[in-house]
């Protein structure tokens with residue numbers, strides 16, 4: 007088939023899907039992007055606030071996030087990338103502890119001095135460790151930390167955080183996850199005293215808009231509010247899509263199916279979470295399905311408060327007190343100047359949990375009332391009067407949790423069904439998921455699809 011004539015469908019309009027569409031469009035292929043939500047952006051999507059936009063879940067970049075920064079530059083947005091120093095803290099024992107410099111760790115008196123040294127040294131050791139993938143994916147972070155940082159450091163510092171982020175899986179998280187987080191997070195520090203994080207002026211929406219415009223300019227078609235209901239296969243080959251029966255989804259059916267039962271495509275890239283993918287394709291063999299199910303997902307609940315005054319001077323505060331039913335407060339306006347938001351203070355109250363947790367089912371008001379006494383533990387003066395507006399967002403596939411030895415269980419991007427590709431956050435490894443890696447994933451899958459089409463066309467010509 008002539009290059010550019012192939013119709014390539016992409017399921018999911020997050021950073022992986024948008025990037026795949028953009029990269030294939032750049033190479034002259036015809037792309038069709040389907041997103042079930044009314045807007046693009048996926049987990050990094052935004053909402054309107056004070057005349058600008060803000061991510062539904064707090065977002066920033068580390069200095070190692072080079073793929074997405076390069077994409078910003080390529081799309082003419084290089085001057086929007088801001089690098090800003092911020093303060094990280096730790097809430098434990100009714101007190102806020104600074105948590106950036108080695109001195110901060112040495113001042114964390116809830117731990118005996120010797121354990122503070124061990125905590126600092128283990129963090130330093132992890133940061134310097136190289137070529138440890140094989141070793142560190144065989145052992146859990148809990149086992150390793152208890153041994154080297156000490157049981158107290160696990161009980162008072164790491165354990166509560168792991169439980170907050172991973173719930174009942176806290177003891178099962180491979181050390182490789184912590185290793186990469188430490189390398190990337192400490193790598194984002196300027197000297198020993200400051201952490202520098204990146205953010206696009208105007209929010210992540212500026213990049214989402216730029217990608218959307220670029221895809222449309224390439225004559226790529228974008229269908230929003232359009233849920234893919236089924237990936238159609240024939241003789242082991244994925245060949246088309248069916249859409250949900252609701253109105254917006256039917257626009258795709260009407261315009262693309264040409265009166266047939268489904269819309270035909272030459273290749274299909276799916277960037278939806280694995281559990282959502284398994285709902286729309288039934289013919290995958292069981293060993294591949296088992297791989298897709300090896301990584302589980304944590305859900306996230308975000309409560310966002312627009313306030314008259316600031317809660318604390320800290321941007322990112324890990325809550326290590328497990329009597330508090332959330333894992334972190336992220337005061338965005340301690341990172342980005344409040345004047346961007348008409349001098350309001352904006353704070354996320356963040357929770358990672360199981361989708362079956364009662365907190366995941368709560369309404370915005372129920373959540374606020376449940377959190378209120380605990381917010382007062384962080385700042386006793388905090389009062390509901392401070393809050394001028396609040397928002398509440400839930401994400402079911404917020405954070406993949408990978409098992410030990412995951413490198414041998416990652417599902418291939420080329421699925422066993424010909425012409426169907428999987429490119430989702432569970433395949434980002436050993437790094438943790440993040441917009442940078444979804445951009446890298448989108449670029450990689452575009453190259454793979456192009457290579458496959460070229461080699462198949464070469465064979466057929």
Ligand SMILES: Cc1cc2nc3c(=O)[nH]c(=O)nc-3n(C[C@H](O)[C@H](O)[C@H](O)COP(=O)(O)OP(=O)(O)OC[C@H]3O[C@@H](n4cnc5c(N)ncnc54)[C@H](O)[C@@H]3O)c2cc1C
Pocket residue numbers: 017018019020021022023040041042043047048049050063064065066067232233234235277278279282286306308401403404405429430431439440441442444
């Ligand atoms: C609370 C939180 C904080 C985060 N903080 C950061 C951060 O600070 N920095 C950072 O870089 N990253 C951060 N991330 C991670 C980052 O947002 C994600 O890794 C990235 O956006 C994932 O992009 P993706 O395209 O791979 O997946 P997604 O964004 O999940 O995109 C998949 C898309 O598929 C769509 N979809 C699913 N099923 C269907 C269907 N049947 N039909 C059509 N569409 C479908 C979904 O609606 C979704 O839009 C954070 C995430 C969360 C939840």
